[in-house]
Amino acid sequence: MKFSTILTGGLTLCLAIGAQAATLDDVKNRGMVSCGVSTGLAGFSQKDENGMWSGLDVDVCRAVAAAVLGDDTKVQYKPLTAKERFTALQSGEIDLLSRNTTWTHTRDTSLGLNFAGVNYYDGQGFMVSKKIGVTTALELDGAAVCIQAGTTSELNLADYFRENKLSYTAITFDTADQTRAGFESGRCDVLTSDQSQLYAIRIGLKNPADALVLPEVISKEPLGPVVRQGDDEWFNITRWSLMAMVEAEFLAVDSSNVDNAMKNGSPSQKRLLGSEGDAGDKLGLDANWAYNIVKLVGNYGESFERNVGMDSPLKIARGQNAQWNNGGLMYSAPIR
Ligand SMILES: N[C@@H](CCC(=O)N[C@@H](CS)C(=O)NCC(=O)O)C(=O)O
The missing domain is CATH 3.40.190.10 (Periplasmic binding protein-like II)
Structure with a gap:
C-alpha cells in the first residue's frame, strides 16, 4: 500500500515534470536564452567582426530575453545549418529557434515542435x-x-x-x-x-x-520562431513577445516614445506596456515585459527597417510584411 502510494507519487511527479517542461525556469536559472540562428545571413541573423549578432530573427531572440530577463543582451546564439536546426531544438540544446524557418504542416505536426508566429512573410x-x-x-x-x-x-x-x-x-x-x-x-x-x-x-x-x-x-514561405511542443507557457511567451512588437507598431509605440506612452498613453498602449491590466502576470512575467521589448529592441517596424528595410543594405520594401491596415499581413491579436 505504502509502496504503491510512493510509486503513484513518483509517477505523478514524473508526469508533472513531463507536462510542464519548464523552459521558463531553465532560462531564468541560466540567466540566458539559448537561441538557434543561421550560420550567417545578412538582415536576419549575422555576426559582426566584434562577435555581435543582429538581424530580424535575432531581434526575436532579444525580445524574448527582454521579456523574460529584462535584458535583451542575455542571449546565447547558436549558429545552425538548415539540417541541424530542428534536432538542436528537439534535444533541448536551444530554447528557441529563430532562423528564417518556414512554417509548414509537416514541421508543425510531426517534429514535436510548434511555430509561435510569423515574423517575415516570404516566398x-x-x-x-x-x-x-x-x-x-x-x-x-x-x-x-x-x-x-x-x-x-x-x-x-x-x-x-x-x-x-x-x-x-x-x-x-x-x-x-x-x-x-x-x-x-x-x-x-x-x-x-x-x-x-x-x-x-x-x-x-x-x-x-x-x-x-x-x-x-x-x-509561400511564412518564416517564424519555433519552440518545443508540450511547454505552453514558453510557447505563449515566445508568441506574445513577437505579437508585442507587432502590436506596438500598430499602436504607434516605439523605442523613443515608450516611456511617455506607458505613463500617458491610450488604454491599449497602457495595457501593452503594463501600466494597466495584468498581461505580464498571465504570461508568468513581470508587468513590464512588453515595455522592455519595445524599449530595448523596438517595435516590429523599427526592427524591419533597421535590419532588412530602407535603413539596411537589403532595402526590402514592407510589402506583405506591412501592418494589416497598411496592405500587409502583420496582425497582432489584441492584448487584453
Ligand atoms: N525558409 C526555408 C529555407 C531556409 C534556409 O536555410 N535558407 C538558406 C538559404 S541559402 C539559409 O538561410 N541559410 C543560412 C545558413 O546557412 O545558415 C526553410 O525553412 O527551409
Missing part, C-alpha cells in the same frame, strides 16, 4: 547571373541549381520543375556562404532560396549588380 525565388541572359524561370530547362540542403527550397524546386516539365541538376550546399560561393564560382546557373535570402546573398557577391532576381515567386 521562394531564383537568382541568375545576368550574363546567361535568362529573364524568366521558365527558361531554366536543364539548369544546374545551387541550393541548400534540408530546406523547403529543395522541395519547392522539385515541384516547380516537375509542374513545368523542366529538368535540372541540384548542386547542394550546407550553408548560405557555401551556396553563394558555389553560385559565384559558376558551379550552377541559378541559385534558389527564399527571396529575402536571395537579396541577402546578393549583397555578399563581389559584383551584386551582375546578378538578377527573376520575377517568379514559386511558394
Whole structure:
C-alpha cells in the first residue's frame, strides 16, 4: 500500500515534470536564452567582426530575453545549418529557434515542435547571373541549381520543375556562404532560396549588380520562431513577445516614445506596456515585459527597417510584411 502510494507519487511527479517542461525556469536559472540562428545571413541573423549578432530573427531572440530577463543582451546564439536546426531544438540544446524557418504542416505536426508566429512573410525565388541572359524561370530547362540542403527550397524546386516539365541538376550546399560561393564560382546557373535570402546573398557577391532576381515567386514561405511542443507557457511567451512588437507598431509605440506612452498613453498602449491590466502576470512575467521589448529592441517596424528595410543594405520594401491596415499581413491579436 505504502509502496504503491510512493510509486503513484513518483509517477505523478514524473508526469508533472513531463507536462510542464519548464523552459521558463531553465532560462531564468541560466540567466540566458539559448537561441538557434543561421550560420550567417545578412538582415536576419549575422555576426559582426566584434562577435555581435543582429538581424530580424535575432531581434526575436532579444525580445524574448527582454521579456523574460529584462535584458535583451542575455542571449546565447547558436549558429545552425538548415539540417541541424530542428534536432538542436528537439534535444533541448536551444530554447528557441529563430532562423528564417518556414512554417509548414509537416514541421508543425510531426517534429514535436510548434511555430509561435510569423515574423517575415516570404516566398521562394531564383537568382541568375545576368550574363546567361535568362529573364524568366521558365527558361531554366536543364539548369544546374545551387541550393541548400534540408530546406523547403529543395522541395519547392522539385515541384516547380516537375509542374513545368523542366529538368535540372541540384548542386547542394550546407550553408548560405557555401551556396553563394558555389553560385559565384559558376558551379550552377541559378541559385534558389527564399527571396529575402536571395537579396541577402546578393549583397555578399563581389559584383551584386551582375546578378538578377527573376520575377517568379514559386511558394509561400511564412518564416517564424519555433519552440518545443508540450511547454505552453514558453510557447505563449515566445508568441506574445513577437505579437508585442507587432502590436506596438500598430499602436504607434516605439523605442523613443515608450516611456511617455506607458505613463500617458491610450488604454491599449497602457495595457501593452503594463501600466494597466495584468498581461505580464498571465504570461508568468513581470508587468513590464512588453515595455522592455519595445524599449530595448523596438517595435516590429523599427526592427524591419533597421535590419532588412530602407535603413539596411537589403532595402526590402514592407510589402506583405506591412501592418494589416497598411496592405500587409502583420496582425497582432489584441492584448487584453
Ligand atoms: N525558409 C526555408 C529555407 C531556409 C534556409 O536555410 N535558407 C538558406 C538559404 S541559402 C539559409 O538561410 N541559410 C543560412 C545558413 O546557412 O545558415 C526553410 O525553412 O527551409
